[in-house]
Amino acid sequence: MFRCYDVQAIYCTDTIQFIPSTISQYPMQVFDRVVRLSQIRQNTNFSKVNIITLVPEDFDLKTSNGNNALNNIFNKLKIILSYVYISDYADLDESSLIIKMNGYRSIEKTINLNTYEYKTNHVELYKIYIWIYSGGNSCDKMQLAKNIISLHCKYSDILDIDGRTFSSIKANYELYLKSSVDKYLQTKKEYTTFLLDIIEKINNEVSTYFTSIKKNMVAILTYIIGIVVSNAFSNKKFNNIFTKDITTITSFIILGSFVFSVINIIETYSKYLRYIGRISKIKESYGDILDEYELNEILNKTLDLEKTKTDFKNGIKALSITWFIMILGMLAILDYLSNYKVLLIFNLFK
Numbered sequence: 001m002f003r004c005y006d007v008q009a010i011y012c013t014d015t016i017q018f019i020p021s022t023i024s025q026y027p028m029q030v031f032d033r034v035v036r037l038s039q040i041r042q043n044t045n046f047s048k049v050n051i052i053t054l055v056p057e058d059f060d061l062k063t064s065n066g067n068n069a070l071n072n073i074f075n076k077l078k079i080i081l082s083y084v085y086i087s088d089y090a091d092l093d094e095s096s097l098i099i100k101m102n103g104y105r106s107i108e109k110t111i112n113l114n115t116y117e118y119k120t121n122h123v124e125l126y127k128i129y130i131w132i133y134s135g136g137n138s139c140d141k142m143q144l145a146k147n148i149i150s151l152h153c154k155y156s157d158i159l160d161i162d163g164r165t166f167s168s169i170k171a172n173y174e175l176y177l178k179s180s181v182d183k184y185l186q187t188k189k190e191y192t193t194f195l196l197d198i199i200e201k202i203n204n205e206v207s208t209y210f211t212s213i214k215k216n217m218v219a220i221l222t223y224i225i226g227i228v229v230s231n232a233f234s235n236k237k238f239n240n241i242f243t244k245d246i247t248t249i250t251s252f253i254i255l256g257s258f259v260f261s262v263i264n265i266i267e268t269y270s271k272y273l274r275y276i277g278r279i280s281k282i283k284e285s286y287g288d289i290l291d292e293y294e295l296n297e298i299l300n301k302t303l304d305l306e307k308t309k310t311d312f313k314n315g316i317k318a319l320s321i322t323w324f325i326m327i328l329g330m331l332a333i334l335d336y337l338s339n340y341k342v343l344l345i346f347n348l349f350k
């Protein structure tokens with residue numbers, strides 16, 4: 001803030017004030033200079049960036065009731081710095097400014113600072129600068145602005161751009177955002193669909209395991225009923241059906257069913273682990289597009305993966321225990337119906 005004792009003129013920007021001594025302070029809008037300079041360094045290569053730490057806002061007059069010449073100086077500095085900070089490369093010396101901008105077309109321009117004259121339409125460059133660095137992804141906005149500027153300046157000077165250029169930039173950015181949102185939603189949908197497919201396969205493994213047990217049980221019962229019926233018709237009696245040989249064979253079949261069930265459990269659980277591994281790989285592959293929070297939210301809240309895991313383990317455990325109890329029950333019944341009152345496995349050694 002500079003106090004003027006000889007004149008009563010007021011010149012105020014957001015960061016610089018020339019005010020009469022009779023005024024304590026003029027209202028200022030504070031912005032984060034450190035953040036703005038950091039954004040600028042990310043988007044442009046200015047040879048004097050470590051020397052000149054001024055930004056266009058420093059010279060954007062909010063209030064002025066004084067000399068037009070000073071107003072003109074402020075406006076020139078505002079436009080020159082705006083030009084620098086929306087370009088890919090800028091080099092500044094005492095008398096000239098060299099600008100390079102790479103959009104759909106490359107633009108290279110040298111401005112003589114001694115002869116440069118500010119015109120009202122030049123403020124469009126400042127508007128573009130403010131738009132780029134105020135909210136949103138400045139890198140994306142910067143590239144889009146350079147693309148549109150390069151197209152609009154195909155047959156004219158960049159300093160001749162008007163309001164139509166800025167309007168075109170904003171319109172194209174809205175289309176870009178819509179396209180980005182559509183792409184984001186499509187990606188999110190694809191991620192969810194892939195996971196749903198895997199979770200459905202995990203759930204189906206429990207049904208497949210149950211079907212396998214059911215077929216196993218039907219096969220054993222069919223075998224036992226066949227023995228009973230065939231022996232009953234051939235011997236005309238129901239006693240002494242389970243001879244030592246039949247008992248031994250039946251014992252092997254039941255024990256084979258037990259071994260088959262163990263192998264089936266191992267195979268089913270191996271598939272489950274592969275599915276969980278695929279989920280981790282899919283999550284990792286979408287990590288560059290969706291953030292960690294969204295990935296986990298879809299996985300654990302929307303699809304409830306943990307519940308799927310718990311249901312799978314509980315389902316396999318319950319079916320396995322039930323089947324093993326049934327196998328033991330069949331062995332006990334067979335032992336009871338046979339003429340050998342010892343555990344069946346010992347029949348082999350009689």
